[in-house]
Amino acid sequence: MLQEKGAVSEDVARAMAEGALEHLKTDYAIAVTGYAGPGGGPEAPVGTIFVAVGKADDIEVRELTGDDGREENVSRAIVTALQMLLEKLKKDFPAGEE
Numbered sequence: 484m485l486q487e488k489g490a491v492s493e494d495v496a497r498a499m500a501e502g503a504l505e506h507l508k509t510d511y512a513i514a515v516t517g518y519a520g521p522g523g524g525p526e527a528p529v530g531t532i533f534v535a536v537g538k539a540d541d542i543e544v545r546e547l548t549g550d551d552g553r554e555e556n557v558s559r560a561i562v563t564a565l566q567m568l569l570e571k572l573k574k575d576f577p578a579g580e581e
Contacts, residue, residue, distance in 0.1 A: 489526035491517050493544045496533035500542050511538050511571065513564045520553035532560045536567035538575075543567060 488494045499514030517532025518524055530550030537543055545567065547559055 491526045491531055493533050496535035496544050497542055500535040500537060504539050515560050519556040530556055534560055534564045536564060536571060
């Protein structure tokens with residue numbers, strides 16, 4: 484997959500999350516791949532980041548774009564990943580249900 488799609492792709496982010504779920508035996512996983520900076524790569528420009536979040540039967544991947552500098556790109560990926568996980572948890576465990 485890395486040779487076909489490159490390290491920065493939706494498929495690789497999804498495969499990373501699936502691998503974490505399988506090998507770490509967790510209920511949820513987060514995976515991030517991308518070019519935070521200062522340089523991009525052959526597949527995509529700097530600022531292209533894929534965030535995958537989910538559980539075994541439900542993994543969502545979002546693509547982030549735009550270069551706001553390495554620190555901001557990393558921060559945006561972290562915030563996005565945590566927001567996605569929170570959304571997934573709220574969906575799976577609605578408030579008020581026991």
